[in-house]
Amino acid sequence: xxxxxxxVIGRVLPAPENHLSPELLEQARKARRSFMGKALAMGAGAxxxxxxxxxxxxxxxxxxxLNLPEHTTGLGQPVAALGYGQPSKxxxxxxxxxxxxxxxxxxxxxxxxxxQGLFGIITPSGLHFERHHQGWWDIDPSxxxxxxxxxxxxxxxxxxxxxxxxxxxxxxxxxxxxxxxANSAPEWGNVALPSVxxxxxxxxxxxxxxxxxxxxxxxxxxxRKKAKYVLAEGADGSSMxxxxxxxxxxxxxxxxxxxxxxxxxxxxxxxxxxxxPGVQGVSWVKYLRRIEVGDMKWATKDEAIHYIxxxxxxxxxxxxxxxxCKSVITTPSGSQTLLDRGYYNVTGLAWSGRGTIKRVxxxxxxxxxxxxxxxxxxxxxxxxxxFNIDWVWDGxxxxxxxxxxxxxxYVQPKINQLRAVRGTRSIYHQNAIQSWLVSENGEVSNVQVx
Amino acid sequence: xxxxxxxVIGRVLPAPENHLSPELLEQARKARRSFMGKALAMGAGAxxxxxxxxxxxxxxxxxxxLNLPEHTTGLGQPVAALGYGQPSKxxxxxxxxxxxxxxxxxxxxxxxxxxQGLFGIITPSGLHFERHHQGWWDIDPSxxxxxxxxxxxxxxxxxxxxxxxxxxxxxxxxxxxxxxxANSAPEWGNVALPSVxxxxxxxxxxxxxxxxxxxxxxxxxxxRKKAKYVLAEGADGSSMxxxxxxxxxxxxxxxxxxxxxxxxxxxxxxxxxxxxPGVQGVSWVKYLRRIEVGDMKWATKDEAIHYIxxxxxxxxxxxxxxxxCKSVITTPSGSQTLLDRGYYNVTGLAWSGRGTIKRVxxxxxxxxxxxxxxxxxxxxxxxxxxFNIDWVWDGxxxxxxxxxxxxxxYVQPKINQLRAVRGTRSIYHQNAIQSWLVSENGEVSNVQVx
Numbered sequence: 001x002x003x004x005x006x007x008v009i010g011r012v013l014p015a016p017e018n019h020l021s022p023e024l025l026e027q028a029r030k031a032r033r034s035f036m037g038k039a040l041a042m043g044a045g046a047x048x049x050x051x052x053x054x055x056x057x058x059x060x061x062x063x064x065x066l067n068l069p070e071h072t073t074g075l076g077q078p079v080a081a082l083g084y085g086q087p088s089k090x091x092x093x094x095x096x097x098x099x100x101x102x103x104x105x106x107x108x109x110x111x112x113x114x115x116q117g118l119f120g121i122i123t124p125s126g127l128h129f130e131r132h133h134q135g136w137w138d139i140d141p142s143x144x145x146x147x148x149x150x151x152x153x154x155x156x157x158x159x160x161x162x163x164x165x166x167x168x169x170x171x172x173x174x175x176x177x178x179x180x181x182a183n184s185a186p187e188w189g190n191v192a193l194p195s196v197x198x199x200x201x202x203x204x205x206x207x208x209x210x211x212x213x214x215x216x217x218x219x220x221x222x223x224r225k226k227a228k229y230v231l232a233e234g235a236d237g238s239s240m241x242x243x244x245x246x247x248x249x250x251x252x253x254x255x256x257x258x259x260x261x262x263x264x265x266x267x268x269x270x271x272x273x274x275x276x277p278g279v280q281g282v283s284w285v286k287y288l289r290r291i292e293v294g295d296m297k298w299a300t301k302d303e304a305i306h307y308i309x310x311x312x313x314x315x316x317x318x319x320x321x322x323x324x325c326k327s328v329i330t331t332p333s334g335s336q337t338l339l340d341r342g343y344y345n346v347t348g349l350a351w352s353g354r355g356t357i358k359r360v361x362x363x364x365x366x367x368x369x370x371x372x373x374x375x376x377x378x379x380x381x382x383x384x385x386x387f388n389i390d391w392v393w394d395g396x397x398x399x400x401x402x403x404x405x406x407x408x409x410y411v412q413p414k415i416n417q418l419r420a421v422r423g424t425r426s427i428y429h430q431n432a433i434q435s436w437l438v439s440e441n442g443e444v445s446n447v448q449v450x
Numbered sequence: 451x452x453x454x455x456x457x458v459i460g461r462v463l464p465a466p467e468n469h470l471s472p473e474l475l476e477q478a479r480k481a482r483r484s485f486m487g488k489a490l491a492m493g494a495g496a497x498x499x500x501x502x503x504x505x506x507x508x509x510x511x512x513x514x515x516l517n518l519p520e521h522t523t524g525l526g527q528p529v530a531a532l533g534y535g536q537p538s539k540x541x542x543x544x545x546x547x548x549x550x551x552x553x554x555x556x557x558x559x560x561x562x563x564x565x566q567g568l569f570g571i572i573t574p575s576g577l578h579f580e581r582h583h584q585g586w587w588d589i590d591p592s593x594x595x596x597x598x599x600x601x602x603x604x605x606x607x608x609x610x611x612x613x614x615x616x617x618x619x620x621x622x623x624x625x626x627x628x629x630x631x632a633n634s635a636p637e638w639g640n641v642a643l644p645s646v647x648x649x650x651x652x653x654x655x656x657x658x659x660x661x662x663x664x665x666x667x668x669x670x671x672x673x674r675k676k677a678k679y680v681l682a683e684g685a686d687g688s689s690m691x692x693x694x695x696x697x698x699x700x701x702x703x704x705x706x707x708x709x710x711x712x713x714x715x716x717x718x719x720x721x722x723x724x725x726x727p728g729v730q731g732v733s734w735v736k737y738l739r740r741i742e743v744g745d746m747k748w749a750t751k752d753e754a755i756h757y758i759x760x761x762x763x764x765x766x767x768x769x770x771x772x773x774x775c776k777s778v779i780t781t782p783s784g785s786q787t788l789l790d791r792g793y794y795n796v797t798g799l800a801w802s803g804r805g806t807i808k809r810v811x812x813x814x815x816x817x818x819x820x821x822x823x824x825x826x827x828x829x830x831x832x833x834x835x836x837f838n839i840d841w842v843w844d845g846x847x848x849x850x851x852x853x854x855x856x857x858x859x860y861v862q863p864k865i866n867q868l869r870a871v872r873g874t875r876s877i878y879h880q881n882a883i884q885s886w887l888v889s890e891n892g893e894v895s896n897v898q899v900x
Contacts, residue, residue, distance in 0.1 A: 079560060080561040084545060086715070107525050120710075235521060261574045378625070388621060
């Protein structure tokens with residue numbers, strides 16, 4: 001591999017909305033063509049790799065000697081200069097972005113995570129996607145309370161907890177993905193959004209810390225024979241209420257205050273959020289203030305009218321919250337541009353609400369042939385898994401796809417397989433294979449392949 | 451456990467420097483005593499837990515009905531209101547902090563991570579400790595280069611890489627701790643710093659993404675028979691240069707651009723840093739610009755004069771960079787205050803530069819008796835591991851300690867065991883068991899136990 005790599009390295013430009021205007025993109029292309037032309041004129045094609053590198057070293061050396069950069073000669077910034085640290089100024093364009101016009105007001109909207117610019121499995125909290133139903137708040141934790149109760153003796157010792165009370169309890173820390181049930185929704189209707197930020201950017205993954213919901217329910221004396229469901233309610237104006245089965249509530253649900261090592265961010269539910277691993281984000285109730293134990297589903301507005309699956313026969317399914325196995329290639333992806341033929345590291349993310357990722361296959365020819373990608377560790381249940389695979393682009397059109405298989409054996413479907421069962425009228429739970437077309441000019445775009 | 455927990459929840463106040471002035475702390479204590487007094491006067495001691503909770507619920511309910519908070523009735527903030535997300539305003543005092551007077555100038559100083567306020571194993575990048583030798587920079591990545599070379603044919607194809615070149619290569623993502631070799635140094639000399647932020651706050655843990663150094667060296671045609679060491683050099687004014695053995699270089703070293711999912715932060719080496727898992731932070735050269743391959747150690751200023759171990763017989767040891775197995779309890783810890791007797795979740799961190807954490811034991815009586823703590827997953831090599839254990843404080847003085855054992859069987863030593871070998875003149879590589887004294891008034895302080 002090493003010899004191949006040394007000669008076939010390509011370059012990829014990020015999506016224009018992140019770094020480059022169309023004009024700058026064209027400039028970059030021209031500059032690249034000009035450089036390649038000069039290199040050829042110099043006879044670089046016939047030079048050995050060593051000679052090329054030596055020449056480059058010499059040129060670089062001259063630059064360095066004649067013009068030492070300030071950071072090599074000067075005194076830098078002091079420690080703690082910023083207080084809480086911030087990203088480089090050179091990364092200012094890598095941001096969560098709202099999809100204009102998606103909703104009427106930005107308080108009931110979405111901002112998407114820029115997956116095309118991220119690495120590994122941990123989503124930086126500053127880039128975690130947002131989905132609010134009535135805007136976000138920064139609630140005073142000293143005044144926040146969580147009440148746990150239930151009728152008919154289902155909770156024997158109802159209780160109101162302060163944050164201090166909760167944070168003294170036995171805690172767990174676990175890495176889980178959270179995905180909005182509507183992630184990738186436009187693909188149902190053939191609306192090919194331009195970049196992975198908009199097609200898949202409502203998924204993030206963090207390390208959550210809190211007390212298991214089962215610990216709290218046991219403390220409050222839950223009657224396991226009577227209790228069938230819990231209702232989780234948030235303190236914000238959206239009156240978010242969601243039913244969670246008692247099996248899930250007593251399994252791995254976390255009443256969480258920590259996210260990626262620190263307290264939750266306000267836009268993600270500070271100071272308290274319900275973590276429901278593997279289940280769509282709407283059930284991860286933010287600003288969690290109440291848990292009620294009952295013996296029937298509540299059929300709240302956000303589970304009876306919204307977050308339902310419209311089926312082809314005109315019926316609809318409710319309470320289908322588990323996020324099925326899914327994957328997507330994040331680089332190269334829509335709106336990026338490959339500037340050269342040659343080697344690329346194709347990378348992406350896979351996840352399953354039902355367990356761990358067992359395997360990810362990648363195709364560069366629209367699904368005719370598949371190769372198995374390398375999975376980066378740790379491979380954790382109900383968490384993102386990063387995959388990588390080598391690819392040498394020959395300059396011809398190519399269609400890149402990834403297909404994930406989870407620990408239950410479930411294979412991520414093609415879009416037409418999914419539509420055969422679910423029709424085209426759905427919003428939620430679209431987990432089909434995503435296809436990226438690489439055109440001859442290097443531009444990558446979103447296409448649907450059947 | 452559930453019944454016990456419901457009746458014995460205690461409260462802990464954070465370290466004063468994070469949240470409370472001494473005046474506020476005294477107010478909190480008075481308020482608590484007043485509340486406890488009223489509760490006793492009400493006969494709460496004789497009330498059942500259910501009756502107490504019901505009364506509390508009723509009181510809370512009245513508050514809520516009479517005075518609905520704005521966040522329940524109003525419209526919140528829109529998505530993407532902040533651009534790059536920030537912590538809650540209520541967490542503003544949880545910061546990296548410089549130890550005043552530790553060094554002459556803040557460009558050659560340290561800021562410490564507030565471990566007492568963190569959860570899990572991922573350190574938020576905004577709170578990652580800093581250690582600069584000549585200040586930090588925010589280098590333009592389009593102008594940054596990495597040169598790889600070596601004399602005597604040790605590198606057959608020397609090369610200068612741009613960031614674009616590097617980021618196209620096969621990448622890995624791995625979670626590792628980084629610890630400054632001087633972390634916990636004052637304990638050598640019996641200088642008991644007040645809080646875990648200052649005693650242990652030069653350790654952090656992140657998910658790093660980059661190309662394996664072995665991939666680059668193979669691309670450049672390393673001669674494995676001649677090559678014994680590599681030199682890593684940074685681009686900032688400190689001329690940081692460090693020798694790394696070829697075994698480590700070809701094993702798990704990463705030339706990293708990603709940290710916790712996004713590009714490195716400027717104060718942590720943006721745009722390129724060498725990750726040397728298990729080895730002290732000074733070898734994780736920031737602003738990495740050059741890798742030279744050689745057959746002898748370089749004995750640079752930062753490995754011949756600094757970062758050496760002074761031994762009791764007057765000699766010194768060099769090249770002792772591997773961070774041995776270590777652990778510390780982060781809550782309760784120095785400068786925090788326990789306000790009540792009762793249940794506490796004792797939590798902390800363990801790590802080893804030689805592998806994984808196998809076990810952590812906790813003592814509450816200064817090392818006479820030990821219980822085994824729960825380890826949170828994932829347990830990864832050369833990464834922080836979070837541990838938790840239950841403790842019911844009876845109000846008497848207690849000495850809290852943690853003792854880690856790694857996958858090699860190494861047991862974290864007591865301070866007197868370490869001093870018996872290493873003396874007291876050292877600065878670096880102090881990994882002894884840390885002791886926290888809980889006094890009868892609930893105050894926690896740093897003590898040394900032999």
